[in-house]
Amino acid sequence: AGEHAAKLTDLVGDRAGEWDRTGVLPVDLLRGLGADGLLCAEVPIEHGGLGWSSTDNGEFTAHTGSLCGSLRSVQTSQGMAAWAVQRLGEPAQQAEYLRRLTGGELAAVAFSEPHAGSDLAAMSTTIRQDGDSVVVDGHKVWITAASYADLVVVFGRYSEGGGAAVVVPVDTAGVRVERVPEPLGCRAAGHSSVVLDSVRVPSSAVLGAGAGVGLLVASALAYGRKSVAWGCVGILRACRDAAARHAATREQFGKALAEHQLVARHLANLVTGEHVATLLCEHASRAWDSGSPDSVISTLLAKNECARLAAEGSAAAVQVLASAGARDGHVVARAYRDAKLMEIIEGSTEMCQVLLAEHAVRALG
Numbered sequence: 001a002g003e004h005a006a007k008l009t010d011l012v013g014d015r016a017g018e019w020d021r022t023g024v025l026p027v028d029l030l031r032g033l034g035a036d037g038l039l040c041a042e043v044p045i046e047h048g049g050l051g052w053s054s055t056d057n058g059e060f061t062a063h064t065g066s067l068c069g070s071l072r073s074v075q076t077s078q079g080m081a082a083w084a085v086q087r088l089g090e091p092a093q094q095a096e097y098l099r100r101l102t103g104g105e106l107a108a109v110a111f112s113e114p115h116a117g118s119d120l121a122a123m124s125t126t127i128r129q130d131g132d133s134v135v136v137d138g139h140k141v142w143i144t145a146a147s148y149a150d151l152v153v154v155f156g157r158y159s160e161g162g163g164a165a166v167v168v169p170v171d172t173a174g175v176r177v178e179r180v181p182e183p184l185g186c187r188a189a190g191h192s193s194v195v196l197d198s199v200r201v202p203s204s205a206v207l208g209a210g211a212g213v214g215l216l217v218a219s220a221l222a223y224g225r226k227s228v229a230w231g232c233v234g235i236l237r238a239c240r241d242a243a244a245r246h247a248a249t250r251e252q253f254g255k256a257l258a259e260h261q262l263v264a265r266h267l268a269n270l271v272t273g274e275h276v277a278t279l280l281c282e283h284a285s286r287a288w289d290s291g292s293p294d295s296v297i298s299t300l301l302a303k304n305e306c307a308r309l310a311a312e313g314s315a316a317a318v319q320v321l322a323s324a325g326a327r328d329g330h331v332v333a334r335a336y337r338d339a340k341l342m343e344i345i346e347g348s349t350e351m352c353q354v355l356l357a358e359h360a361v362r363a364l365g
């Protein structure tokens with residue numbers, strides 16, 4: 001993974017700020033990383049993946065997150081799509097789709113709708129069985145990476161009962177993808193709405209048919225939460241690095257900023273936040289790798305706390321750099337905007353807190 005991280009550093013170079021300003025990632029870069037298996041590195045080797053552990057992939061995700069939040073977002077979506085196929089797909093579906101997802105095709109995952117955000121049980125997209133095909137109708141919003149995607153994994157209600165996910169190629173008749181204009185952060189992540197109007201795909205594209213909507217969503221979100229948490233570790237690393245460099249070199253009142261105690265406190269908090277976030281992610285990934293039942297709660301805990309630490313840490317980094325970081329495209333300015341979004345996605349802070357509180361009560365027995 002270390003070798004791939006060094007290569008990624010070279011590939012991104014100093015372009016992340018420009019991608020943020022223009023709102024576009026180079027598609028050839030995405031396809032290249034995808035074809036190297038690096039956008040979903042936990043896919044098993046027999047399916048064309050790299051077969052990395054959650055911890056190794058997490059470290060790599062953190063590295064991506066330290067370089068470019070938009071690229072990390074695309075990586076999270078691809079990994080979540082692959083995980084949905086692994087968890088919900090039959091062996092033949094796994095064989096087909098995982099090879100495509102590790103062969104350069106790009107994917108997005110679509111749960112959210114205009115009237116179903118935190119409350120995903122309210123989703124109204126329909127997946128209707130019709131002979132050997134299914135017909136999909138719905139409106140999905142804020143779908144990360146959809147503007148780059150070849151395939152969208154769409155979640156909805158299944159006509160035969162329960163819910164289902166369906167793998168929809170974006171070039172199918174009836175699919176319309178529209179970019180979200182000027183998002184607050186992760187601006188080059190290709191967030192888009194996806195409108196599905198009588199979209200017909202073969203039944204072989206349906207995953208997890210008949211399972212409860214909540215269960216289907218929870219399986220895919222688990223990967224997303226873990227990936228976002230590691231991405232927040234990356235945000236904290238980038239912020240700690242930029243803040244420490246600036247504080248060590250910029251002088252005010254005749255000494256380095258780092259020698260002013262109130263500034264030094266920001267650096268201490270950044271180091272602590274980065275360390276705590278890393279430990280939480282390592283714990284969650286170890287639980288994931290060992291198949292421990294603790295995996296669900298430790299992933300939730302990591303996502304919730306790492307997003308909070310990244311939002312807090314990035315605000316502190318902007319404070320340390322002050323005017324030097326207060327411009328569009330600067331690493332700490334990007335981190336500040338990107339980190340705020342981490343408190344909203346894959347289960348907002350409030351939704352994570354609701355689930356953690358339920359866990360506390362359940363633990364009483």
Ligand code: FAD
Pocket residue numbers: 077109110111112116117118119141142143144145183186191341344345346347348349350351354
């Ligand atoms: P709402 O659900 O309307 O919530 C508004 C506020 O109320 C939030 O603070 C929320 O925490 C709070 N709230 C709601 N219900 C409760 C409650 N019961 N108790 C306490 N507080 C509550 N969706 C996808 O399907 N795929 C994607 O790839 C994707 N990527 C995204 C990327 C970005 C950058 C963003 C901003 C969104 C993305 N989304 C995606 C959508 C995202 O999942 C939703 O925005 C999120 O679930 C919150 O839903 P909402 O925005 O409708 O807010």
